[in-house]
Amino acid sequence: MSNITSKNLEIVNQAIDDLWEEELLFLKSIGSFESTLGNEKETQIFIKKHLDDMNLTTTLFSPDPKRLSAYENYGKPEWDYEDRPVLVGEWKSDGEKLGKSLILQGHIDVVSAEPKQLWEEDPFIPTIIDNKMYGRGILDMKGGVAAAIYAVKALQKANIKLGADLLIQTVIEEECTGNGALALLDKGFVADGALIPEPTELRGIHSQLGVMWLRVKVKGSGAHVERAEMAQNAINKSTILIQALEDYRKHINAQPKHPDFTHHSHPLNVNVGVGYGGDWPSSVPNEYTFEARVGFYPGTDPSDVQEEVKQWLLKASEQDDWLKENPPEITFFGFHALGYTISKDSELFNRIASAHKKTTNEEMESLAFTATTDLRAFGEFGIPATCYGPSGANMHAPNEYIDLDSLKTVTKTIAAFILDWCKENN
Numbered sequence: 001m002s003n004i005t006s007k008n009l010e011i012v013n014q015a016i017d018d019l020w021e022e023e024l025l026f027l028k029s030i031g032s033f034e035s036t037l038g039n040e041k042e043t044q045i046f047i048k049k050h051l052d053d054m055n056l057t058t059t060l061f062s063p064d065p066k067r068l069s070a071y072e073n074y075g076k077p078e079w080d081y082e083d084r085p086v087l088v089g090e091w092k093s094d095g096e097k098l099g100k101s102l103i104l105q106g107h108i109d110v111v112s113a114e115p116k117q118l119w120e121e122d123p124f125i126p127t128i129i130d131n132k133m134y135g136r137g138i139l140d141m142k143g144g145v146a147a148a149i150y151a152v153k154a155l156q157k158a159n160i161k162l163g164a165d166l167l168i169q170t171v172i173e174e175e176c177t178g179n180g181a182l183a184l185l186d187k188g189f190v191a192d193g194a195l196i197p198e199p200t201e202l203r204g205i206h207s208q209l210g211v212m213w214l215r216v217k218v219k220g221s222g223a224h225v226e227r228a229e230m231a232q233n234a235i236n237k238s239t240i241l242i243q244a245l246e247d248y249r250k251h252i253n254a255q256p257k258h259p260d261f262t263h264h265s266h267p268l269n270v271n272v273g274v275g276y277g278g279d280w281p282s283s284v285p286n287e288y289t290f291e292a293r294v295g296f297y298p299g300t301d302p303s304d305v306q307e308e309v310k311q312w313l314l315k316a317s318e319q320d321d322w323l324k325e326n327p328p329e330i331t332f333f334g335f336h337a338l339g340y341t342i343s344k345d346s347e348l349f350n351r352i353a354s355a356h357k358k359t360t361n362e363e364m365e366s367l368a369f370t371a372t373t374d375l376r377a378f379g380e381f382g383i384p385a386t387c388y389g390p391s392g393a394n395m396h397a398p399n400e401y402i403d404l405d406s407l408k409t410v411t412k413t414i415a416a417f418i419l420d421w422c423k424e425n426n
């Protein structure tokens with residue numbers, strides 16, 4: 001049996017080499033869609049056609065927040081889901097179940113490419129230079145989506161019949177709520193294990209942080225600058241609270257660390273990412289709003305962190321005469337994401353590591369990740385899952401790129417993992 005498998009693995013790896021130019025073209029194609037929040041549909045339709053051509057049974061639907069709001073990881077959206085589908089393609093196994101079923105999941109939403117003038121190339125015309133492909137979302141994580149699809153395509157080309165069902169899922173909102181991942185699992189598209197080829201530099205994630213978002217609205221009392229001494233400047237007042245968040249960041253990193261993150265000097269990031277308010281340099285702004293992201297350890301309830309941060313900011317407000325009387329309005333939206341852990345001794349983690357070794361002849365390193373991924377959705381459904389994906393640089397920044405050698409390695413590792421996890425049906 002194992003001899004047959006390793007012989008088949010050679011055939012499959014040859015198929016991945018033969019399909020390589022096509023895989024690159026596919027990645028360029030999906031990378032050319034500007035699939036930011038609200039603009040994901042075209043990408044999903046394009047991928048659906050591709051999965052249909054592979055004879056997978058495809059289902060495309062838009063998430064229904066009413067169905068999802070009961071989940072712990074549900075992120076509160078401030079937008080609707082019309083024409084914003086998630087997609088699944090099922091490759092059903094015909095015979096008896098010999099192995100375990102598997103989900104290969106990837107997100108096709110990307111963050112904004114602004115400021116676009118800082119890019120060397122157009123972020124939505126993916127360009128290959130020196131064996132790197134540049135473009136927004138090429139690394140995070142359209143490359144991983146291409147790897148998953150072409151691993152499956154290579155198995156089909158090698159005439160492999162799997163001993164368990166395999167599902168390819170492409171989702172939206174990994175970058176803001178995680179509701180896309182929940183929507184597919186909630187509809188019953190579940191399996192015995194899951195792999196997300198997020199860009200991990202060929203490492204397996206065994207632990208990741210939780211994340212939550214908040215919005216702080218600070219009121220002032222505006223006036224023309226000549227009477228500014230009578231007014232309260234909302235932007236100036238906001239700096240008190242932004243400084244308080246900086247103090248909070250230092251405070252939480254000075255606490256004892258979660259065992260998975262002890263090697264990290266500063267695991268918990270607090271980031272003020274958005275600010276808006278005021279409309280004229282010579283007017284005192286009436287209102288200023290900023291939005292921030294807070295990280296926390298696995299095992300912590302995001303609602304507890306929300307309460308802690310709220311109390312921290314209100315306490316800082318007490319120190320200022322104006323803010324004491326006019327406390328900020330603090331609300332929570334988007335990420336309400338639990339941390340996630342999987343044992344390095346678990347079967348899924350070991351089988352990914354062994355697939356990595358078959359491909360590279362090296363031991364797989366593990367990674368405690370200081371941000372979030374959709375892994376937590378699988379955690380909520382009790383499905384063992386990890387991330388393992390390509391290398392590159394500049395995620396969420398100008399000149400994002402993927403290292404193409406690593407993409408081929410990931411494609412081969414995924415194929416080897418599928419054979420090992422799902423088994424073959426003769």
Ligand SMILES: [Zn+2]
Nearest residue numbers: 140141174198
């Ligand atoms: Zn990602």
